[in-house]
Structures are given as structure tokens and as C-alpha cells.
Amino acid sequence: MQYINHYASPLGGITLGSDGEALLGLWFDGQKYFPDILPKEWKSAELPIFQQTKRWLDIYFGGDIPRFTPPLRMHGSALRQCVWKALLEIPYGQTVTYGEIAGRVAKGYGLGSISAQAVGGAVGHNAISIIIPCHRVVGANGSLTGYAGGITKKVGLLKLEKANMDKLFVPKEGTAL
Template sequence: MTYTYHYHSPLGGITLSSNGTELAGLWFDGQKYFGDTLPKEYEEKSLPVFEQAVRWLDIYFSGRAPGFTPPLLMKTTPFRKMVWDIMLAIPFGKTMTYGEIADKIARKKGRSKMSAQAVGGAVGHNSISLIIPCHRVVGTNGSLTGYAGGIDRKVQLLTLEKADMASFFVPKKERLESGPF
């Protein structure tokens, strides 16, 4: 059985999902790919894993690094899991580029090169947002692009983490899609 729980964040509603013991999903309500790992039938219920996730979110939205990770269930492909594991290692307030992640995976696989676009697809389909911090992944040129929760939220999250925003910019195309800040 899959269970859900709803959390009210300063940046909008968040839906969490679990198999009963591990967190399997965390999406801003209405984000791209919302609920992509949710089955058609699920039950809203309070669970210890949701209590842990809420504690994590409360600490995070207070502007501090939580210092722990609730148990996670990554329902995904082996390639995406590799990308998500790398994202889990990006420290609070820091960023990494799609290209840097691609280079790490290429080295792990013994290849000379890996597609940054393939990494982008894996980052975009992250079903446990925030905890697996896809908002910390940026373009090589400093472009703040490709956040399923919306570019405005990406900016707000990085600002909350006190990330150095001096070299980042929102591409004109993204600005038109997400609207003004």
C-alpha cells in the first residue's frame, strides 16, 4: 500500500508518499511530473516516516541544514539512481553543474564522457524533491534552468540556503515560462 501526507511549506503545498516505512515521493503541489511514482490508489495516513520528513522540512525551511535524511525509497532506473545519489551528496548551500554530475558518472562507468542532457533528464524526474536536492543543480554557464518545481522556487530555495547567487542567472525563456519573481 502507498500512503500520502500533505505538508504546508512557505513555498506552497507539498505532497509526500511512502510505502509505509520509506519516503518514496516529495513534490510541490502542481509541479511538473507531480506524483509520477504514485499508484492510482493510495491512502492518506500519518506515519513515523512522514513525521521524520516533516521534521526535516521544518528544519530546512527555517534556513538550516537538517543534518539527517529520512529513509528513502528511490523508485527509478539504475542511471537515475546514480544521478540522485550524487545529488544527495551536494552540501546545503552549494551547487553542482549538470556537467560535473555527468563527469562523475562517466568516471564511475569508466567512460571518457557522459551526456549532460541525460543527467538533466534524471535530475528533472527526481521524485523526492528537496531531500534529494535537484534545485542545487545548475547549468555550467550559471543558468538556473530545469527545475520541475519552477525556476522561481529554485531561486527561493537557493536563497534560503544562502547559496552564492552572484554568478547565476535565469534564462529569458525560463523567465517567460515561470513569470516574474
């Protein structure tokens, strides 16, 4: 059985998904791919994993760095798993480019290169947003693009983390809008 719960964040409602032991998903309500991993049948419940995740979110949205990570269970291909693990290594308040992530993942696989587009696909399908910080990935030119939760939420998360926004910009058109 899979379970859901809800969290009211300063940036909007969030739905949490779990198998009862680990967090499977964390989505802003209505975001792209929302929630693409939950089965048709699920049960609303208050579980320890949800309590732990809400504590993490309370700390995060309070402007502090959570010093723990709730148990996560990421479902996806080996490439996506590798990209998501690379996202977990991006420090709070910092950004990296899709190309930088591609370089890290290629090195981890022992390959010469992986396309930034392949990385973008994996980043966009990250089901555990915020905790797996896909909002910290930006275009090579500083474009704030590619966030399934929407550009406004990406900007809000980066500002909450006090990221340097000087060289970042909102694209006039694209997938993040």
C-alpha cells in the same frame, strides 16, 4: 499500499508519498511530473516516515541544515539512481552544473562520458525533491534551469540556503519557467 501526506512550506504546498516504510516522493503541489510514481489508489495517513520527513522539512525551512535523512526509496533506472546519489553529495548552499554531475556519474560507471542532457533527464525526474537536492544543479553558464518545481521555487530554495547567486541568472525562456 502507498500513502500520502501534506506539508505546508513557505514556498507552497508539498505532497509526500510513502510505501509505509520509506519516502518515495516529495513534490511541490502542481509541479511537473507530479506525482508520477504514485499508483491510482493510495491512502492519506499520518505515518512515522511522514513525521520524520516533516521534522526534516521544519529544520530545513527554518534555515538550518538537517543532520539526518529520512529513509528514502528511489525508483528509477541504474543511471538515474547514480545521478540521484550524486545529488545527495552536493553540499547545502552550493551549486554544481549538469556537466559536473555527468563527469561524476561517468567516473562512477567507469565511462569516458555521459551527456549532460541524460543527467538533466534524471535530475528532472527526481521524485524526492529538496531532500535529494536537484535545485542545486545549474547550467554551465549559470542558468537556473531545469527545476520541475518551477524557477521561483528553485530560486527560493537557493536563497534559503544562502547560496552565492552572483553568477546565476533566470533564463528568459526554457523548461524551468
